[in-house]
Amino acid sequence: MESFFVSSSTGAMTSVLGKLATMLSDEYKLLKDVRDDIKFLKTELEAMQAFLLTMAHVEEPDHQGKLRADAVRKLSYEIEDKLDKFMVRVDHEPSSTSDGFRKLFSKSMNKITNIKTRHKIAKDVKNIKSQIKEVSERYARYKIDESSSKPRKVDPRLLAIYKDASQLVGMDGPRDELVKWLRTDEDESAHQPKVASIVGYGGLGKTTLAKQVYDKLGANFECRAFVSISRNPDMTKILSTVLSQIQNKTEARAGSEDLQHIIDKIREFLKDRRYFIVIDDIWDLQAWQTLECALLKNYCGSVTMTTTRIHGIAKSCCCSHGNLLYKMKPLNVADSKKLFFKRIFGSEEKCPSTLKQALEDILRKCDGLPLAINAISGLLALHRESKEEWERVRCSVAFSQGKSSGTDAMKYILSLSYFDLPLHLRSCLLYLTMFPEDYEIEM
Numbered sequence: 351m352e353s354f355f356v357s358s359s360t361g362a363m364t365s366v367l368g369k370l371a372t373m374l375s376d377e378y379k380l381l382k383d384v385r386d387d388i389k390f391l392k393t394e395l396e397a398m399q400a401f402l403l404t405m406a407h408v409e410e411p412d413h414q415g416k417l418r419a420d421a422v423r424k425l426s427y428e429i430e431d432k433l434d435k436f437m438v439r440v441d442h443e444p445s446s447t448s449d450g451f452r453k454l455f456s457k458s459m460n461k462i463t464n465i466k467t468r469h470k471i472a473k474d475v476k477n478i479k480s481q482i483k484e485v486s487e488r489y490a491r492y493k494i495d496e497s498s499s500k501p502r503k504v505d506p507r508l509l510a511i512y513k514d515a516s517q518l519v520g521m522d523g524p525r526d527e528l529v530k531w532l533r534t535d536e537d538e539s540a541h542q543p544k545v546a547s548i549v550g551y552g553g554l555g556k557t558t559l560a561k562q563v564y565d566k567l568g569a570n571f572e573c574r575a576f577v578s579i580s581r582n583p584d585m586t587k588i589l590s591t592v593l594s595q596i597q598n599k600t601e602a603r604a605g606s607e608d609l610q611h612i613i614d615k616i617r618e619f620l621k622d623r624r625y626f627i628v629i630d631d632i633w634d635l636q637a638w639q640t641l642e643c644a645l646l647k648n649y650c651g652s653v654t655m656t657t658t659r660i661h662g663i664a665k666s667c668c669c670s671h672g673n674l675l676y677k678m679k680p681l682n683v684a685d686s687k688k689l690f691f692k693r694i695f696g697s698e699e700k701c702p703s704t705l706k707q708a709l710e711d712i713l714r715k716c717d718g719l720p721l722a723i724n725a726i727s728g729l730l731a732l733h734r735e736s737k738e739e740w741e742r743v744r745c746s747v748a749f750s751q752g753k754s755s756g757t758d759a760m761k762y763i764l765s766l767s768y769f770d771l772p773l774h775l776r777s778c779l780l781y782l783t784m785f786p787e788d789y790e791i792e793m
């Protein structure tokens with residue numbers, strides 16, 4: 351089945367390469383120059399496929415990269431159409447069905463058809479070859495120097511770290527539960543190291559909760575650090591940041607130090623100190639294993655806290671007996687309303703009665719996700735008296751039709767989960783989004 355694989359990221363490139371390989375087999379008797387051209391196409395398309403696979407993992411590609419990827423994907427579909435037409439012709443050529451003159455005539459017509467087919471594919475292959483060259487040359491003509499400065503967006507998760515506690519809703523219970531578990535009583539084994547891992551899907555507020563616990567307990571530890579790592583971490587830079595924070599220095603200085611040297615320095619510093627370190631947003635087990643090497647398990651009552659969207663990684667972080675895996679839950683209905691009203695009107699009493707029904711439907715779609723509630727309430731705060739705008743959002747399939755920093759942040763944070771999917775599941779997800787809510791999909 352892999353030879354027929356088509357995805358939103360790579361187009362029909364995998365399928366095309368499989369068909370080109372088939373055409374080079376003895377079954378398809380091609381003209382010599384056509385075989386050479388197909389070998390050229392196969393080599394070029396393999397390079398293009400590698401480019402598309404690389405682009406599929408780029409979270410914020412530049413505009414030129416998007417245009418080139420779109421052109422290559424479109425080309426893959428055109429090539430596949432031409433290959434399919436050729437292969438159907440060859441596979442269904444007329445065969446001789448009788449003796450004598452009819453048989454001779456049929457063979458002659460078959461030979462003519464073969465010649466026409468071979469020359470037609472030769473012409474098509476030449477055309478495809480020129481298209482590939484044109485795409486490559488166009489990109490080379492307008493290629494921008496990669497060293498050119500590119501403005502970088504501020505990671506919206508950074509805002510969650512510095513969120514004012516007075517603006518939070520529904521965090522008190524989870525925060526107090528974690529704080530109670532992390533605090534050690536005299537009759538317990540107070541010197542044992544503890545690991546707590548907060549797990550849940552994007553937008554539930556894992557980073558915000560971890561920061562609240564960190565602020566509540568941090569003063570009780572000799573040294574502490576709070577570091578976010580995300581999907582593609584530079585582990586040398588991450589560990590340099592950990593080292594600078596636990597040493598209470600102003601900035602991380604990775605310099606020319608290698609990873610092992612930084613790990614050794616962290617272990618040496620933590621050896622006899624009670625520490626509290628939060629590692630936020632872990633996506634990769636290898637990244638955690640590298641961090642774990644640095645976070646020396648001393649017996650000073652130290653605490654490590656992690657956050658992740660992936661249950662398997664959360665379990666790996668808490669594999670030792672006595673550690674805590676904390677599952678984040680969506681906000682309940684009351685807290686969802688409270689957060690929504692606080693963002694727009696300040697309180698429920700100030701909400702016009704004409705908007706109440708739309709509000710109920712919008713909150714139902716948000717499903718207790720704080721990120722979605724914050725994004726949509728931020729959008730509607732600009733139209734707090736407009737029933738038409740509320741109705742438009744209520745009926746909208748995608749909340750992010752409006753333009754606001756909240757909806758942009760929501761799209762970015764949720765896109766991280768999308769980029770973590772394998773390519774075939776990305777295509778499946780995009781396909782399913784074409785169907786209305788509660789629609790019965792037959793296949």
